[in-house]
Amino acid sequence: MITIVFSLFLLTMLVIVAVAILRTDNLFTAVMLSGIFSLIMAANFFILDAADVALTEAVIGAGISTVLFLSALALTAEYDRSPPVGTWVPLLTSSALGGVIIFATFQAPRLGDPNAIVHKHVAPWYLERTPELIDVPNVVTAVLASFRGYDTLGEVFVVFIACIGVMSLLGRVRPRRDSIEEGEFEKRSDNLRHHLIPRVVGKMLVPFIVLFGLYVQFHGDFGPGGGFQAGALIAAGVILYALVEGGPRGRELVPEWFSSMLVALGALTYTAVGVVSMMRGGRFLDYSALSHDPIHGQHMGILIIEAGVGMTVAGVMITIFHAFSRRGIR
């Protein structure tokens, strides 16, 4: 009962925030509202007992994407210039689509219905066989890393390719230093160095954020967490440092060559685990072949590929942030 009340409240807030995002023409407001949207969504996921997804949404949606949007806005204008489009066509299109979606929800199973199709297909098999085959307490990790290892490999490569896409758009151009003298450039860059309080508190928080990221990384077998969340958390720590100390200092902490190498290294690690398991007589990404004891092999495989996922995700976030901050503020 209380869950339903909470869900209704959060979903109502979600609709209000979504409408507010559409109606504002100040892009900074829209970015902050989309951060709030993600936070509400994370709370919603948590109510649905999807702690792993909630953690990811909170870190990436509310945290890092807000920072990336703000960095992007530093390069563009503050206000949205809406293109002159007639209001009827979009209105009709979106109401038709909304009607289709509402119609589809009548077919959807009720929340928590044990007879729903998703609970009848492979989920019972995963729940039943995880203790026997993989023996990790968190079934989500077992499904994500082992049973559905191919899908996760695909996701890692999606992130990898997305990073390549962003980098080819933003490029690695050096800012025109010749037109601006050195000291002036430093002042125009995006740092908070003259704000003492955020600087001190921000620097104080960085190690704890990174520590928590490592905890989430290596605790993923036992509780909510894993490579995606951990990578984003560690990247958040680095980005916080770069925000309070300025982009150049951030690039000294984690150089660009290192973060972009991390991206490739993570994807490579993941693939290499698959190749090694093939060389040891199993199939691609069949971790049981990694060790003499199949369950031990599974544990090892999950640990290594989660590390690979974490490296790629952290590398991508840091690389994209560096690419934005290098461009400086107009």
Place this chain on the structure above:
Amino acid sequence: MDLLLDIASAVLLLTGGFLVFVGGVGVMRMPEFFTRMHAASVTDTGGAALILAGLMLQGGLTLVPLKLAAIFLFLFLTSPTASYALANAALLSGVATACRNQTGKQLPEDRMDPPSAPNSENSLAAEAPAPKTVARKSAKKAAPKRPTKKAAKKPAKKSAKKAARKKS
């Protein structure tokens, strides 16, 4: 003993909830930016602390109160910092306060002055004899005006940046 704990935690939770509510009302009702922030800080500090304390009492002798204490420590550090950053950004970008508003425009450089500056004393003195109702009306007038002032804000921002540069 359990009953006592429950009562104590209920009192803490309800007081915390009340403070959060008061903060929310204050954010809606206060006349201008800085007083609104002041209202929001009631939520940040009093509300959050009391609710966390109430939840800690419910947690019993487990790891839960420790985790809540960690959250409290985190909030204790971050929310004043966030408030400071917000207020500082508002000050530098020249968000007008209610009392300064009536004395005409002032440059952000003036706002950086300590409160004992003769400038601000004058403005307060000029304000004092004005009847209360007038002050309230003008404060209300100022509130909806703010979004339309965007054009006026921009040059203020630039000069604020200049001031910051001079300082650093």
